[in-house]
Amino acid sequence: MGEYVLPKSNISQWLSKLLAKYAVYVPIEVEKQVHWHLLEPRDLEKEPDAITPAQRRIRASEPVKSFMFQPRRQVASFPEPFTPEVSKPRVLLGIKSCDIAALKVHDKILGEGEFKDPFYLAQRKNTLLVVADCPEPEQSCFCNLLGLTPYAMEAGDAVLSVVDGNWVLGVTESGKGLVDLASELFTELREGSSELARRDEQRHTALVTLNMTNTKPWNPDLAGAVAAKLSDTAFWNKHAETCVECFGCLMGCPTCYCFLLYDQARDAGVDRTRAWDACYEAAYARVGGGANPRAEFVKRFANRFSCKFSAFKTDHGMYACTGCGRCLKSCMGKIDIRKVLGEL
Amino acid sequence: MSNPYQPIPATIIETHDETPNIRTFKLKPEREIPFLAGQFVELTVPGHGEAPFTPSSSHFKRDTFDMTIMKVGRATSALFDLEAGDRVGARGPFGQRYPLEKFEGKDIYIVGGGVGLAPLRALFLALVHEIDKYRRIFLRYGARTPDDIVYKHLLPEWQKIPKVDIDLSVDVSDERWMKKVGVVTCLMDDIPCDEKSSIAVVCGPPIMMKFVNQKLLDAGFQGSNIYLSMETNMSCGVGQCRHCRLGPYLTCKDGPVLTWDQIKDIENPFV
Numbered sequence A: 001m002g003e004y005v006l007p008k009s010n011i012s013q014w015l016s017k018l019l020a021k022y023a024v025y026v027p028i029e030v031e032k033q034v035h036w037h038l039l040e041p042r043d044l045e046k047e048p049d050a051i052t053p054a055q056r057r058i059r060a061s062e063p064v065k066s067f068m069f070q071p072r073r074q075v076a077s078f079p080e081p082f083t084p085e086v087s088k089p090r091v092l093l094g095i096k097s098c099d100i101a102a103l104k105v106h107d108k109i110l111g112e113g114e115f116k117d118p119f120y121l122a123q124r125k126n127t128l129l130v131v132a133d134c135p136e137p138e139q140s141c142f143c144n145l146l147g148l149t150p151y152a153m154e155a156g157d158a159v160l161s162v163v164d165g166n167w168v169l170g171v172t173e174s175g176k177g178l179v180d181l182a183s184e185l186f187t188e189l190r191e192g193s194s195e196l197a198r199r200d201e202q203r204h205t206a207l208v209t210l211n212m213t214n215t216k217p218w219n220p221d222l223a224g225a226v227a228a229k230l231s232d233t234a235f236w237n238k239h240a241e242t243c244v245e246c247f248g249c250l251m252g253c254p255t256c257y258c259f260l261l262y263d264q265a266r267d268a269g270v271d272r273t274r275a276w277d278a279c280y281e282a283a284y285a286r287v288g289g290g291a292n293p294r295a296e297f298v299k300r301f302a303n304r305f306s307c308k309f310s311a312f313k314t315d316h317g318m319y320a321c322t323g324c325g326r327c328l329k330s331c332m333g334k335i336d337i338r339k340v341l342g343e344l
Numbered sequence B: 001m002s003n004p005y006q007p008i009p010a011t012i013i014e015t016h017d018e019t020p021n022i023r024t025f026k027l028k029p030e031r032e033i034p035f036l037a038g039q040f041v042e043l044t045v046p047g048h049g050e051a052p053f054t055p056s057s058s059h060f061k062r063d064t065f066d067m068t069i070m071k072v073g074r075a076t077s078a079l080f081d082l083e084a085g086d087r088v089g090a091r092g093p094f095g096q097r098y099p100l101e102k103f104e105g106k107d108i109y110i111v112g113g114g115v116g117l118a119p120l121r122a123l124f125l126a127l128v129h130e131i132d133k134y135r136r137i138f139l140r141y142g143a144r145t146p147d148d149i150v151y152k153h154l155l156p157e158w159q160k161i162p163k164v165d166i167d168l169s170v171d172v173s174d175e176r177w178m179k180k181v182g183v184v185t186c187l188m189d190d191i192p193c194d195e196k197s198s199i200a201v202v203c204g205p206p207i208m209m210k211f212v213n214q215k216l217l218d219a220g221f222q223g224s225n226i227y228l229s230m231e232t233n234m235s236c237g238v239g240q241c242r243h244c245r246l247g248p249y250l251t252c253k254d255g256p257v258l259t260w261d262q263i264k265d266i267e268n269p270f271v
């Protein structure tokens, strides 16, 4: 991996070069929360390093899956088949380690099975991922408990660390073009350079922070433990007590991939839409005629845990959770998934 | 890359009323859907959504195929408003076929309830097409009343096929009914085949499946030889959306037919 430093004075120049070729999304801060923002040329006229602070924050509120597996999109039509429009290549500049791990879940389901989702794969191929370090993990973060680090383990196309306001960029083969399109703005870093040493120090501090927040390790066989607890209604009831079934935890979750296909009549034909769905929804598993294997909420609550921590692990060798903490931050009932898992 | 959500047009070329609420639709798809007995197809009723159904005709003739469908809700009611000449959409085939190679040389004991005979008909026709490969075929079928029996005009023909043995029951009889009265398990009191090696295939309403399965186990059938059609909610049909999850399985991908051995550890599999 080639490593470079982009001095703070060159950041906006590089971004404007990127804008000529790509749709560029960056994290920005709005009322203390981080959100994705489609960069526009006029954003660069402001203070040159205005977008740097948000790069140091944790993941955006919106799960990164929204870019490839949109909340709602047309996937078919009838009787004429549907042909999607081709979109401009994109760069997600500042996704986090937990979110790139979450994309692996979608890759497995939508991109690697016998049947593949051509829409997901097209968007995935069309998007360069720059993974930014999290120098300051927050209380809601627990990637460390899921075997992840608060900086890229999986490089994507490039990794970004903010060091003293300058950007340190590591590019893989697939991300080389990002530096090449304006190589005059970058200085290559040699092993042992002070920037890399500072970056590694920051990374270490972030890990220590996470380990202090999340001290209690879980049952090492979480998959087995969840499966064994599945029919213990009292256990799940205790944790589900304050849930108001708003589905915020599922809609915000970067790994949840359940969806529903629905049709809408249009002129002489039909449009088919694929929309995110929620396994907490009462009718989710209901069959024709009305029978429902998970009619009681507590079964649907337990099912979510069994899906993420047992079934997915058994089928795909990984948990369908990355510790991003979105579910607990969005929960009106203050349910903390860590607490549930901690009791297994 | 092919789009797994895109249906192809199929024309309804004929319909046949089996019972007051079950109808067989003969469909001619624009391109052949290469299904094998046990696999299913997602049917689009334009403007009213999609639902999974198993072809009920033989996989040895696929330029047209039949679906025998009970009117139960939104999509099926809209389908019943369509007529010959109308167009629907179809995607598939999806799911696993019956492993017919494992059935060879054996007795096959088929138990159906209500509209559950529809998927079993595709299996039955595939078996009789190569009847020399199998020992004997038993078909036990129960319906609510004599009027609710599907394939009334076909059953007498099937009974004439050598090596085939058919018996029927109804829950509620009328004066014309000459056969057994009772739920379908009343036809299973003495099972005329070797329980240890025979194959059982069951499809029907969940409660019927539960009791039939128990009766087969009590009679000595091996859990790995009992094939059960599991009905779950489905949306994508292609192993992605997760609606059809049943314990460790996705019924659209691993099923819809699963053996008792596969599902026996699932809490309450027949809902």
Ligand SMILES: Cc1cc2nc3c(=O)[nH]c(=O)nc-3n(C[C@H](O)[C@H](O)[C@H](O)COP(=O)(O)OP(=O)(O)OC[C@H]3O[C@@H](n4cnc5c(N)ncnc54)[C@H](O)[C@@H]3O)c2cc1C
Residues within 6 Å of the ligand: A283, A284, A285, A286, A287, A288, A289, A290, B040, B050, B051, B052, B053, B054, B055, B067, B068, B069, B070, B071, B072, B073, B074, B075, B076, B077, B115, B118, B119, B230, B231, B232, B233, B234, B256
């Ligand atoms: C593999 C397989 C093979 C099958 N083969 C056959 C067959 O050969 N013949 C046959 O007759 N049947 C068959 N079925 C059953 C058939 O698929 C159902 O009867 C059919 O889906 C009913 O559709 P419907 O829209 O008419 O029913 P509905 O009851 O209206 O709807 C069924 C679906 O809509 C959802 N739904 C209903 N109301 C709501 C609501 N208010 N909000 C949200 N969701 C709702 C349900 O959860 C369910 O997904 C098969 C099923 C499977 C899984």
Ligand code: SF4
Residues within 6 Å of the ligand: A249, A252, A253, A254, A255, A256, A320, A321, A322, A323, A324, A325, A326, A327, A328, A337
């Ligand atoms: S379950 Fe919660 S913590 Fe885990 S990936 Fe989903 S939103 Fe993040």
Ligand code: SF4
Residues within 6 Å of the ligand: A058, A059, A096, A097, A098, A099, A134, A136, A137, A138, A141, A142, A143, A144, A149, A150, A151, A322, A323, A324, A325
């Ligand atoms: S969970 Fe870890 S990787 Fe994700 S935002 Fe928090 S610190 Fe960063």
Ligand code: FES
Residues within 6 Å of the ligand: B233, B234, B235, B236, B237, B238, B239, B240, B241, B242, B243, B244, B245, B250, B251, B252, B253
């Ligand atoms: S129906 Fe979508 S995964 Fe089975």
